[in-house]
Amino acid sequence: MATTADLELTPDRVFREYAPRVYNLARRMLGNDSDAEDVTQDVLLQVVRKLDTFRGEAAFPTWLHRVTVNAALAHRRKRARREEGRVADPLDNFDNDGHHVGHVRPWPSNPESNVLASEQAELIDKTIQTLPDIYREVFVLADIEQLPNSEIAELLELSVPAVKSRLHRARLMMRDALSHHFEERKS
């Protein structure tokens, strides 16, 4: 059973147990390392200053998650609009009759293994970074962070149908990008 000492939040414990989580969430939401470092630093400094408030607080991870998401969103709003590469509309890969243009080939390996190979994880992380901001943040919050659509809608000030629509589009973009990657690797 956990003792009070086990539950006590210290700067060391916050750094050791939570810094990678905060950093990865920020990096995935913002799509670049430098912005993620800024957000991680701001969030953790804020946390360490308020540690007394959270001593033994079971809801700390949830609070920290929320603070990180809000900090990442605020950071994106205030930063200069990044030049984004154009991502093709996945629904352009169909002809006028609604058929697939080109072949749809199976991927070489099944990513549904229990442990995600580090190379594969890196590929997926890189692919997420190529998504345009508005799709990436919905995708990260829904498919990686597992937040319900209603909560994402609240965080992003969107309607639930808009969240669902962006999420679907983001997944199609991810599928296309991963397919292109596997096709290129084969050739």
Place this chain on the structure above:
Amino acid sequence: MNVTCKQVAELLADYLNEELESEQKNLLDWHLCGCVPCKIYLVQYREVIITCRKLPDAPLPTEFSSRLAKLLGCKEPPPQEPPTE
């Protein structure tokens, strides 16, 4: 009435979430029975969702980790290894 491959792609999320009207679901089921590219497309769409759920966190970059530890006044060395599953 038939659905096209493009319509299947547009409806995949609702299909997987079982949010389609039964008539529309039957049309998609029928299409997926006979269309290999759409079957592969569906499997890959689902794999994107499943795979991203277990995406591990990468370790902090070394230089940033040292800087952050110093800023937070930590005595312990920064974590270097990604968490294991």
